[in-house]
Amino acid sequence: MDRFRMIFQYFQSNSESVMNGICGLLALASVKMYTSFDFSCPCLPWYNMAYGLGIMFLPPITLFLCGLILNRQSLLMLEEWRRPQGRRKKDLAVIRYMCSSIMQRAVVAPVVWIVVTLLDGKCLICAFSGSVDPEKFVGFAGASPVQAQQLLAKVPCKDDELMRNNTSRKAVSRYLRCWSQALGWSILLILIVAAFLARWLRPCFNQATLLQARHWSNYIDIEQKIFEETCCEHSRLFAHKCILHFFKSMRQEIKLHSFSLPREGEEAEGGEDLLQGTTDQDQVNKLLKMWYYEKPPLDIS
Amino acid sequence: MDKFRMIFQFLQSNQESFMNGICGIMALASAQMYSAFDFNCPCLPRYNLAYGLGILLVPPFILFLLGFVLNNNISMLAEEWRRPQGQRGKDPAVLRYMFCSMAQRAMIAPAVWVSVTLLDGKCITCAFCTSVPVETLGNASHPGLSQGEMERVLARIPCKEIYDGQELIANEVAIRYLRCISQALGWCFVLLMTMLAFLVRSLRPCFTQAAFLKSRYWSHYIDIERKLFDETCAEHARSFAKVCIQQFFEGMRTDLAAARCHPPRKAPADVGEAAEKLLGITDQRTMNTALKSWHRCKPPLHLHPPALPSSNGWAGEEKPPVHPAVPRREMVAYYSRV
Numbered sequence: 253m254d255r256f257r258m259i260f261q262y263f264q265s266n267s268e269s270v271m272n273g274i275c276g277l278l279a280l281a282s283v284k285m286y287t288s289f290d291f292s293c294p295c296l297p298w299y300n301m302a303y304g305l306g307i308m309f310l311p312p313i314t315l316f317l318c319g320l321i322l323n324r325q326s327l328l329m330l331e332e333w334r335r336p337q338g339r340r341k342k343d344l345a346v347i348r349y350m351c352s353s354i355m356q357r358a359v360v361a362p363v364v365w366i367v368v369t370l371l372d373g374k375c376l377i378c379a380f381s382g383s384v385d386p387e388k389f390v391g392f393a394g395a396s397p398v399q400a401q402q403l404l405a406k407v408p409c410k411d412d413e414l415m416r417n418n419t420s421r422k423a424v425s426r427y428l429r430c431w432s433q434a435l436g437w438s439i440l441l442i443l444i445v446a447a448f449l450a451r452w453l454r455p456c457f458n459q460a461t462l463l464q465a466r467h468w469s470n471y472i473d474i475e476q477k478i479f480e481e482t483c484c485e486h487s488r489l490f491a492h493k494c495i496l497h498f499f500k501s502m503r504q505e506i507k508l509h510s511f512s513l514p515r516e517g518e519e520a521e522g523g524e525d526l527l528q529g530t531t532d533q534d535q536v537n538k539l540l541k542m543w544y545y546e547k548p549p550l551d552i553s
Numbered sequence: 554m555d556k557f558r559m560i561f562q563f564l565q566s567n568q569e570s571f572m573n574g575i576c577g578i579m580a581l582a583s584a585q586m587y588s589a590f591d592f593n594c595p596c597l598p599r600y601n602l603a604y605g606l607g608i609l610l611v612p613p614f615i616l617f618l619l620g621f622v623l624n625n626n627i628s629m630l631a632e633e634w635r636r637p638q639g640q641r642g643k644d645p646a647v648l649r650y651m652f653c654s655m656a657q658r659a660m661i662a663p664a665v666w667v668s669v670t671l672l673d674g675k676c677i678t679c680a681f682c683t684s685v686p687v688e689t690l691g692n693a694s695h696p697g698l699s700q701g702e703m704e705r706v707l708a709r710i711p712c713k714e715i716y717d718g719q720e721l722i723a724n725e726v727a728i729r730y731l732r733c734i735s736q737a738l739g740w741c742f743v744l745l746m747t748m749l750a751f752l753v754r755s756l757r758p759c760f761t762q763a764a765f766l767k768s769r770y771w772s773h774y775i776d777i778e779r780k781l782f783d784e785t786c787a788e789h790a791r792s793f794a795k796v797c798i799q800q801f802f803e804g805m806r807t808d809l810a811a812a813r814c815h816p817p818r819k820a821p822a823d824v825g826e827a828a829e830k831l832l833g834i835t836d837q838r839t840m841n842t843a844l845k846s847w848h849r850c851k852p853p854l855h856l857h858p859p860a861l862p863s864s865n866g867w868a869g870e871e872k873p874p875v876h877p878a879v880p881r882r883e884m885v886a887y888y889s890r891v
Contacts, residue, residue, distance in 0.1 A: 289672065294733035295726070296690070303733050310740045317747045321754055330758040412725060483770055484777075491778035495785055530789070531796075533854035543782065546639030 267324075267473050271357060274322050278361040282315055286368050293378035293408035297401050300408070304379025308369050312362030319358030326354050328472055346472070349465035363443060370436030373429035374408070381407040384424055391420025490550075498548045499530075502539050506530065572658060575623055579662040583616055587669045594679035594711040598704045601711075605680025609670050613663030620659025626776065627655060633775055647775070650768035657753075664746050671739030674732035675711070681731060682710040690730060691722035793856065799832070801852045805843050806833035 294303055320326050329350040332342070369375045386392035386400040395403060406412045407424045415421045454462065530536050595604055621627055630651045633643070670676050683704050698706065698721070706718035710727050718724075757765060834840050 290674075292674075292729055292732050292736070294729045296730065296733075299730070299733055303737065306737060306740065310744055314740075314744050314747045317744075317751045321747070321751050327754065327758060330755055331762060334759045334762070409725070409729065413723070484773065487770065487774040487777050488781070491774060491781045494778065495782055499785070531793070531856035536789075536793075536854075540786075545637050547636065547641045549640040 267470070271323055271325065275319065275357040275360050278315060278319055278322070279364045282311075282361045282365045283368055285311070286365060286372075291374050291378075293374070295406045295409040295412060297382055297405045300382055300405055301379050304375045304377075308366065308375045308379070312365045315361040315365060316358050319361055320354065323354055323357060325350055325469075325473065328476060329354060332472055343465075343468060345461055345465045346468045349462070350469045350472075353469075363439075367436050367440050370432050370439065373432040376432035376435075377425055377428040378408045380428055381405060381424060384428065389420040389423050391418050392424075494548055494550070498543070499539070501548070502530065502542060506535055506538075572624065572626075576620070576658045576661050579616065579620060579623070580665045583612075583662040583666045584669050586612070587666060587673070592675050592679075594675070596709045596712040596715065598683060598701075598708045601682060601708055602680050605676045605678075609667065609676045609680070613666045616662040616666060617659050620662055621655060624655050624658065626651060629776060629779060630655065632779075644768075644771060646764060646768045647771045650765070651772050654772075664742075668739055668743050668746075671735050671742060674735040677735035677738070678728060678731040679711045681734075682727065683707045685710070685722065685727045685730065687722050690726055692720055793854075796856050797852060797854070800856065801847065802832040802834065802843065804852070805839075805846060809839055809842065 289307075291307065293300060329347060332350070333347050335342075382401055382405045384404060386395065386404060392400050392403055403414065404424065406415050407421050409415060410421075530539055590608075592608065595601060630648065633651070634648055636643075685707060687703070687707070703721070706721055707727075709716045709718070710724060710731075713724055716724050834843055
């Protein structure tokens with residue numbers, strides 16, 4: 253009984269901590285992916301915006317979907333949602349709880365990507381360098397609109413021949429980076445405040461319903477695990493019996509074809525008779541051939 | 554029973570996590586292989602496309618096949634597919650499940666290679682540098698070049714040291730443009746793959762859950778049954794070998810006793826275990842004879858209980874098993890008729 257309880261506790265704590273671990277790993281992977289990604293702005297008028305915003309938003313979508321895929325609970329939630337009612341009622345509060353906990357965990361990695369991108373600044377500089385007002389900067393003030401666009405588009409490329417020693421380029425760069433970092437820190441602050449409020453204010457609303465929903469969602473998880481375990485055990489026993497059955501029937505067949513006297517005492521041996529009546533090379537070969545050509549039926553009654 | 558269950562669970566989870574582990578290792582190996590690979594664009598008009606696309610598409614194909622080769626279950630799938638029906642019906646759903654789960658795992662390493670290649674950009678830059686839109690990106694004042702000449706010049710874009718078309722189109726501009734396209738393609742590919750994986754995983758519970766549970770159970774069953782059968786055969790072989798060798802030594806002992814005109818020495822009933830293990834061979838000469846005989850004339854694969862002293866040299870006579878007179882030493886049941 254104690255062992256049972258320890259195993260249960262292990263499963264229970266393990267499931268949550270496994271999911272939190274995966275969430276943390278994805279967040280770290282997100283940062284690592286950003287630092288190893290070789291950001292190279294095309295420095296062309298329309299392409300800049302597409303590239304910059306693409307790099308800011310496509311990977312978070314990918315990370316969000318990864319977060320959903322890697323989370324075991326999302327499958328459980330879908331199964332619980334789509335199962336036929338049968339004799340067990342469905343509780344929508346449980347499904348909602350599972351959904352919200354999945355979403356919260358899946359949203360962490362994309363948010364980390366977006367915040368790191370904004371704090372770094374390269375994406376925003378690339379995307380919005382063409383939208384800056386050229387009149388504010390000395391080096392771009394006198395040019396015609398088309399030319400100004402072209403020049404501004406080249407701001408993210410430090411090594412471009414036109415931009416190499418342009419001080420206004422640095423000014424535009426710093427200006428955009430300042431906006432980008434301000435946006436990044438603001439988003440981070442808002443999200444942390446929101447998380448803090450959500451966690452602290454939650455007990456004020458519907459605490460009992462929450463406890464129930466959490467209990468039953470854990471229950472569904474554990475029930476699924478135990479079912480899979482039981483199936484494994486069952487199939488092992490089934491296979492064991494099936495193979496013993498097979499050896500016994502082979503033995504009977506061999507007895508029929510060779511003229512040995514019946515061995516009365518051997519039924520007493522039960523399953524310990526390892527040689528199973530096959531005692532020479534031909535018999536063993538025949539047994540192996542039968543195993544391939546005619547597997548026994550899946551019926552151990 | 555509990556211990557059995559825990560060990561079995563470990564094996565079962567181990568098989569899945571083992572497969573996932575191999576899959577992850579192959580993905581990492583694929584990324585590592587790419588970074589260790591020394592990409593060398595030929596910078597010639599038609600060779601560029603062949604080289605670039607070759608590096609993009611051939612290694613993933615190889616990695617996909619390798620994913621199947623390294624998967625232990627492929628032989629299980631092939632066996633189940635090709636076996637004669639016999640008394641057990643074949644379920645195509647189980648075969649499909651096994652194939653799909655193997656294919657999904659095998660696709661991860663190629664997908665990683667293609668993503669890393671596209672996100673890095675060198676392959677696409679090499680393959681499509683002759684298709685750069687010179688009219689929009691190039692410098693306004695460029696000498697009129699024939700098509701072939703222009704292609705030759707553009708083909709050298711990836712090789713900065715020998716590029717001679719700065720007046721046609723600046724090298725950095727072209728490379729940035731191509732890399733941007735490549736990275737956009739790369740991220741779109743990654744997003745597409747992730748979306749596919751998400752759809753496959755999430756649509757399954759909505760449509761075919763019962764059939765899925767059935768296929769999964771029976772595919773695990775086939776795996777377990779195969780392992781158990783191998784285990785049982787190994788145990789059988791062990792017992793077979795033990796009895797065979799024991800009979801060999803018995804035969805040796807009675808031979809030697811007969812040669813020396815001694816009656817066969819029967820071990821006294823209360824002899825210690827160590828003396829029993831000596832199998833009646835207690836001097837160097839006898840042992841040497843036994844070893845020589847084992848090498849020169851192995852006994853036939855036919856376990857028989859020798860009722861009388863006989864030579865062990867007779868080869869493979871088909872003799873129906875009779876009840877032996879020797880006392881029972883093994884777990885094998887040979888009951889004496891006495």
